[in-house]
Structures are given as structure tokens and as C-alpha cells.
Amino acid sequence: MLIRPASLEDVEFIGSIRVAAWQAAYRCFMPDAYLDSLDPTENLDGLRAALCAEIPPLTLCIAETEEMPMAFSVLGKPRYDANHSVAELWALNVHPSHWRKGAGQQLVRRALLDAREQKFTSVELWCIRGNLAAERLYEACGFVSNGQVRTTNFTGYPLHESGYSCAL
Numbered sequence: 001m002l003i004r005p006a007s008l009e010d011v012e013f014i015g016s017i018r019v020a021a022w023q024a025a026y027r028c029f030m031p032d033a034y035l036d037s038l039d040p041t042e043n044l045d046g047l048r049a050a051l052c053a054e055i056p057p058l059t060l061c062i063a064e065t066e067e068m069p070m071a072f073s074v075l076g077k078p079r080y081d082a083n084h085s086v087a088e089l090w091a092l093n094v095h096p097s098h099w100r101k102g103a104g105q106q107l108v109r110r111a112l113l114d115a116r117e118q119k120f121t122s123v124e125l126w127c128i129r130g131n132l133a134a135e136r137l138y139e140a141c142g143f144v145s146n147g148q149v150r151t152t153n154f155t156g157y158p159l160h161e162s163g164y165s166c167a168l
Contacts, residue, residue: 001103003110006060006072011047013069014060014093015040021093029128030157058090059114063103070095071103075111078124087115089125092134099133108141116168123168126150126161135162142166 006014019040026035050058063071071094078088089111094104115123125143127134148163 001101001106002064003106004062004064006047006051006062008048008051010060010062010069010072011044011051012041013062014047014072015042015044017069017072017095018091018093020095024096024099025131025133026128029130029159030155034155034157059111059118061107061110061114063094063098063107065098070098071107073107073111075114075123081124085121087111087118087120087123089123092125104137105141108137112141112166112168121168122165124163124165126152126163129160129162138164 019038022030022038023035047058047060050056051060057076059075061073061075062069072091073089074091075087076090077084078086079090081088089108092104092107092111094107112123123143124146125138127138129149143164143166146163146165149161150163151158151160153159
């Protein structure tokens with residue numbers, strides 16, 4: 001398995017991986033009709049712009065085997081906090097056919113290394129409460145609950161999330 005920076009050629013794969021991962025992992029958290037309506041080509045312009053930026057605002061990485069992307073991560077400045085010494089792991093999605101094969105763990109570890117190289121002091125993330133597989137993965141990579149909870153509606157449906165932090 002290779003972990004590498006994402007390129008423009010990966011954007012469509014990222015969309016497909018995200019939809020497949022969400023449809024498999026979030027059935028008990030979001031309505032089926034919403035998950036079934038997800039379009040892998042939707043909302044990719046922001047990723048393209050980030051990858052083309054002279055100073056990219058996000059660090060996107062791909063996990064691949066045999067030159068085929070199977071997972072991705074997105075690291076950036078916190079979306080909801082102005083603390084500039086903290087990075088946020090915005091996304092970690094693994095195609096369900098590759099779950100529990102180490103891609104998620106390797107991408108999280110790479111995100112932590114990238115954050116350290118970018119001089120961040122810690123990395124935070126939000127995890128849907130009750131997503132036990134994700135919670136276990138993040139804890140195995142050194143994240144601990146920071147006691148923060150929130151409810152977001154960015155999908156149009158309330159998602160209850162718990163905050164996690166990892167000091168670098």
C-alpha cells in the first residue's frame with residue numbers, strides 16, 4: 001500500500017470513495033434516501049481548487065494499491081475554530097471493500113506527520129457519535145476525546161458528533 005499526496009487525477013476517485021464509504025458506514029446515522037441520492041461528482045470543485053492553489057489550503061492524501069486509490073484523507077486548518085496552532089482532520093474515507101486493511105490507520109498517521117511538519121501543535125477531528133469503528137481507529141492512532149460535542153446539520157440531517165484531539 002502506498003500513501004501519497006493527492007493529485008487532480010484523483011478527484012473523481014475521491015468522490016466515489018466518499019459516497020461508497022458514507023453509504024456503507026452511515027446507514028444508521030442518516031436516512032437511506034439521503035445516502036442513496038449522493039452523487040460522487042458533486043462538490044468536487046473545492047478539491048480541484050485546493051489542489052491547484054499555489055499554497056494549498058488543504059493536505060489531501062491517497063492510499064492506493066496497484067495504482068488504484070482506495071482511501072483518502074483531508075487535513076486543514078479548523079473549519080469551526082480560529083486556533084491557528086491546531087489542524088483538523090476534515091475527512092478520512094476508506095472504500096468499504098478495503099475496510100480493516102490498514103489504509104485508514106496509515107492515512108491518519110500520515111496526517112499527523114504532515115501536521116507536525118506544518119508546525120501545528122495538535123490535530124483535532126469530529127466523529128459521529130456511535131461510529132464505533134471510527135472511534136476505535138482514532139483512539140488507536142493516539143486521539144483522545146476532548147469532551148466537546150456538537151450537532152451539525154451540514155447534510156440536512158442532525159449529526160451528533162464528538163471531538164477528538166491528538167497532541168503532536
